[in-house]
Amino acid sequence: MTPFDRDRCRALDDADPLAAFRDRFVLADGVIYLDGNSLGPPPVGMAEHLARVVTDQWGTDLVRAWNVHGWVDLPLRVGDRVAPLIGAEPGSVIVGDSTTVNLFKALGAALDLRPGRGTPVILTDTGNFPTDLYVMESVAARWGAQVRAVAPSEVESVLAGGDVACLALTHVDYRTGRRHDLAGLTALAHRVGAVTVWDLSHSTGVMPIDVDAADVDLAVGCGYKYLNGGPGAPAYLYVAPRLMEDFSNPIAGWFGHARPFDFSEIFEPAPGIARARVGTPHVLSMVAFDAALAVFDDVDVDQVRAKSVSLTSLFIDLVDGLDVELVTPRDPDLRGSQVSLRHRDGLAVVQALAARGVVGDFRAPDVMRFGFAPLYVRHVDVFDATQILADVLASGQWRDPRFSHRPPVT
Numbered sequence: 001m002t003p004f005d006r007d008r009c010r011a012l013d014d015a016d017p018l019a020a021f022r023d024r025f026v027l028a029d030g031v032i033y034l035d036g037n038s039l040g041p042p043p044v045g046m047a048e049h050l051a052r053v054v055t056d057q058w059g060t061d062l063v064r065a066w067n068v069h070g071w072v073d074l075p076l077r078v079g080d081r082v083a084p085l086i087g088a089e090p091g092s093v094i095v096g097d098s099t100t101v102n103l104f105k106a107l108g109a110a111l112d113l114r115p116g117r118g119t120p121v122i123l124t125d126t127g128n129f130p131t132d133l134y135v136m137e138s139v140a141a142r143w144g145a146q147v148r149a150v151a152p153s154e155v156e157s158v159l160a161g162g163d164v165a166c167l168a169l170t171h172v173d174y175r176t177g178r179r180h181d182l183a184g185l186t187a188l189a190h191r192v193g194a195v196t197v198w199d200l201s202h203s204t205g206v207m208p209i210d211v212d213a214a215d216v217d218l219a220v221g222c223g224y225k226y227l228n229g230g231p232g233a234p235a236y237l238y239v240a241p242r243l244m245e246d247f248s249n250p251i252a253g254w255f256g257h258a259r260p261f262d263f264s265e266i267f268e269p270a271p272g273i274a275r276a277r278v279g280t281p282h283v284l285s286m287v288a289f290d291a292a293l294a295v296f297d298d299v300d301v302d303q304v305r306a307k308s309v310s311l312t313s314l315f316i317d318l319v320d321g322l323d324v325e326l327v328t329p330r331d332p333d334l335r336g337s338q339v340s341l342r343h344r345d346g347l348a349v350v351q352a353l354a355a356r357g358v359v360g361d362f363r364a365p366d367v368m369r370f371g372f373a374p375l376y377v378r379h380v381d382v383f384d385a386t387q388i389l390a391d392v393l394a395s396g397q398w399r400d401p402r403f404s405h406r407p408p409v410t
């Protein structure tokens with residue numbers, strides 16, 4: 001008997017305090033879903049909930065629904081639901097737009113907060129998500145700044161060098177699963193006078209985050225990953241309350257105005273986090289995200305993190321010795337809730353796994369990514385997935401011409 005046979009995994013699941021949450025998600029039969037870091041599954045009842053909003057609110061009250069059902073304030077209300085998940089005070093998080101657009105707002109505002117320092121430097125790492133890097137370059141070009149992208153392991157020493165105006169990092173690396181020290185780097189950034197912008201897309205919902213205690217300045221994140229807000233769910237933007245007065249939204253839109261329905265020709269920022277709004281909220285997506293977040297009302301995030309460590313450690317143990325290279329740090333303190341494996345033909349292996357019901361994903365050039373969402377992934381799923389992976393690799397099933405052996409061009 002190996003230390004982790006299936007019975008042992010079942011025993012861990014039987015003792016799991018989060019076990020009941022699995023029933024709150026719609027999960028396809030015969031599928032082991034290890035891609036909640038890309039798109040979370042729908043919570044049970046979502047379809048009915050949205051249908052009710054369409055008929056009982058939109059269909060019944062038509063344009064009056066904006067006020068009758070409080071649609072106008074959804075970005076603030078849903079923001080207050082995200083707030084506890086990142087350790088933020090009520091009134092410091094807004095929900096709306098995409099993560100990309102919120103990054104633009106946050107980075108532009110960050111540079112405005114640090115005027116008069118020559119050519120300001122935005123420090124990031126080379127593993128950051130492409131949209132983060134593109135927006136940084138775009139903001140740098142417009143604000144007369146410069147982006148310096150260094151290896152993740154060099155961020156701390158370069159930051160300590162002292163000429164950085166803005167530190168902009170993704171907390172958990174989308175490709176490798178490596179985790180930065182959010183509190184430590186934020187404290188160092190402040191010592192050298194830099195403003196911090198954190199992308200929390202791959203950490204919110206799977207580990208405790210405390211932006212308030214860590215004194216983070218600005219943060220953004222996706223709604224559709226571990227928060228299960230649905231495809232294209234709106235994103236969130238956090239502004240530290242101490243910076244709110246000075247936060248200048250570089251996209252001055254009418255919903256960020258102090259009195260949008262005065263239709264004034266002169267822009268006057270709304271008080272508080274409402275100034276980070278831009279245009280009309282995407283009501284149906286916002287309603288879906290709001291309902292998805294209700295699941296977290298009953299969740300103890302420390303338990304979520306403990307299970308995440310247990311699942312990812314189990315996966316790492318079980319793939320040891322297979323024909324793959326572990327990309328994610330072995331030390332749980334240095335990783336998020338995903339495990340990435342390198343294989344020379346990773347795309348074909350991921351497709352062969354999907355054909356056998358194990359859904360992970362692939363990130364070019366050769367990384368297979370497996371996300372472990374503790375609210376619905378079980379230890380037996382990890383066990384079964386690794387058995388299937390071992391079989392796919394040993395049998396050479398991934399060589400089947402049905403599977404693409406080249407990353408798609410688009």
Ligand SMILES: Cc1ncc(COP(=O)(O)O)c(C=O)c1O
Pocket residue numbers: 098099100101129131132170174199201202222235
């Ligand atoms: C770290 C990170 N930031 C941003 C994004 C994309 O943001 P959006 O498409 O919502 O603008 C992703 C998408 O996977 C991501 O992984």
